[in-house]
Amino acid sequence: AQTVTQSQPEMSVQEAETVTLSCTYDTSESDYYLFWYKQPPSRQMILVIRQEAYKQQNATENRFSVNFQKAAKSFSLKISDSQLGDAAMYFCAYRGMDSNYQLIWGAGTKLIIKP
Amino acid sequence: KAGVTQTPRYLIKTRGQQVTLSCSPISGHRSVSWYQQTPGQGLQFLFEYFSETQRNKGNFPGRFSGRQFSNSRSEMNVSTLELGDSALYLCASSGGTSGTGELFFGEGSRLTVL
Numbered sequence: 001a002q003t004v005t006q007s008q009p010e011m012s013v014q015e016a017e018t019v020t021l022s023c024t025y026d027t028s029e030s031d032y033y034l035f036w037y038k039q040p041p042s043r044q045m046i047l048v049i050r051q052e053a054y055k056q057q058n059a060t061e062n063r064f065s066v067n068f069q070k071a072a073k074s075f076s077l078k079i080s081d082s083q084l085g086d087a088a089m090y091f092c093a094y095r096g097m098d099s100n101y102q103l104i105w106g107a108g109t110k111l112i113i114k115p
Numbered sequence: 116k117a118g119v120t121q122t123p124r125y126l127i128k129t130r131g132q133q134v135t136l137s138c139s140p141i142s143g144h145r146s147v148s149w150y151q152q153t154p155g156q157g158l159q160f161l162f163e164y165f166s167e168t169q170r171n172k173g174n175f176p177g178r179f180s181g182r183q184f185s186n187s188r189s190e191m192n193v194s195t196l197e198l199g200d201s202a203l204y205l206c207a208s209s210g211g212t213s214g215t216g217e218l219f220f221g222e223g224s225r226l227t228v229l
Contacts, residue, residue: 035217044118045205045220091158101148101209101218102171105158 002027004094006106013082014114020067021077021109023092033095034068034075035103040088048090051075079111087113117142119221121206127227133194136224140187140208146170147189148218149181152203161204164189193226201228 003026013019025034036048051059051068059066063083067076079086092106120139128134140147149161160173164183181191187208193200203225207218 037220044222045207047217047219050217101146101163101207102160102173103148103150103158103218104160107157 002029002094002096002104004092004104004106006092006109008109009107010110010112012112012114013079015082015084017082018078018080019082019111021079021090021092021111023075023077023106025073025075025092025094025104027073027094027096029096031097033097034066035093035095036064036066036075036077037091037093038086038088039091039108040085045091049077082113084113084115087111119206119208119219121204121221121224123224124222125225125227127229128196129229130196130198132196133192134196134226135190135192136204136206136226138189138191138206138208138221140189140206141219144208144210144219145187146209147183147187148207148209149189149191150205150207151175152205152223153201158205161191196228198228201226 005024032053034051037045038048039045049059049061049064058068063080065078089108089110091108093103095103122137146165148163151159162181163171167183178194183189203223205223206221209218
């Protein structure tokens with residue numbers, strides 16, 4: 001069975017600095033999707049960034065980028081120029097190609113932004 | 116385009132009661148998934164419906180059930196509520212193709228069982 005591990009329960013970063021959130025996963029599949037979702041306090045979950053396993057190029061969305069290491073089964077999220085609005089729980093999630101829309105989630109990392 | 120709508124947003128029940136939660140997906144989306152979120156267990160997959168058919172089911176007891184209507188709206192039901200059922204129940208919709216895999220979430224229904 002697939003598993004997703006986020007080893008950092010909480011991270012803090014100074015506003016305007018860069019922070020990296022870690023995620024590792026375990027799977028025997030060769031094709032899959034990986035996601036980072038953001039859940040602000042009392043607000044809904046939103047997609048931050050998505051990576052298809054067959055793509056070697058790391059995904060980037062504005063200030064958010066990933067470091068996808070398929071062989072190491074690692075999928076870290078880098079947030080550049082951190083802003084107060086980035087404060088949230090960040091969840092790493094895995095979806096197999098044949099699992100329809102069932103996501104396997106990490107435990108989450110709480111990101112604190114210091115002004 | 117309206118997002119995923121979940122009702123009710125908050126509810127309080129007592130042990131032994133049953134509850135029904137509703138989810139209206141984004142217009143045009145045919146897949147609806149349900150997740151339970153608790154501080155202790157994190158996010159856990161309940162089930163996923165596509166075109167009124169349950170395609171996937173998570174590891175939850177039979178007290179948890181769901182259905183999807185022809186307009187893609189979905190309901191989930193929990194019978195004989197237990198204290199441990201207190202959680203945020205999240206609904207997510209998707210376009211139904213396997214292209215992007217992205218889920219769009221509602222704000223959730225927060226259930227408290229006393």
